[in-house]
Amino acid sequence: MFFKSSKKRVLVIDDDECMLRQVLFRLERHENVKVIKAKNGKKGILSAEKKEPDLIILDWMLPDLRGPAVLKRLKKDAKTKDIPVLMLTGRNKVGDIEDAFRLGAEGYLTKPVMLQRLGEKVAQMLAQIGDDTSH
Template sequence: MLFSRARPLILVIDDDASLRRQLRARLVTHEAVDVVEAENGVQGLLQAKEHNPDLIILDWMMPDIQGDEVLARLRRESKTKTTPVIMLTGKNKFGDVESAFDLGADVYLTKPFTLQQVGLKVRELLKMEK
């Protein structure tokens, strides 16, 4: 995949500050990407519009706008309608998984997951060599 910048940019939208820090550390160190963070859905939509990331990691359960609504809005925007999205969630019922894919999620990872799993999916979606 060709990128418009030196390193791919990933937007992490999650209300869990600890998880955002862990993801940033893993992705910057092991996947050689840059990371922008958002702590809620509203901020995430603004960051997506401002930075036009190459990939978005999105939590489903957030206090303001749920991840499924954020995903639906991202898919309606011309700049982000084809941006790969990894959904992170504790919701593991079949209907939830199906709903996420219907809305346009590319990957659906249920908690607990490992940072290595996330890194692998990032590399796959961005077609990066290890």
């Protein structure tokens, strides 16, 4: 019998190396999750398909694809459509937030974000999916 790790997997798609380090530190240290990193949209989509994370944290401004384009592709793909997505971005206009939710995001936080707040939101979203990791 094989046992899966009890750690949830969170894919962070963000090109900001400083933000990636901070998120990785916070989540792996305080939220007991395994962080998978992708520095652009295309790599993020591939990582989501291959690694099947429990949650995706997605930036809006990426070097190759915009966050909404990545989100749209993730939600159209049968393999990734059920993975919850948390937008973490500097964009705080109401229209941007509405667009993200319309495209399928389950959460939205604006940068700069308190790392404690991010950890709380991630924990909340992971708790909502429960122990079902069979995406």
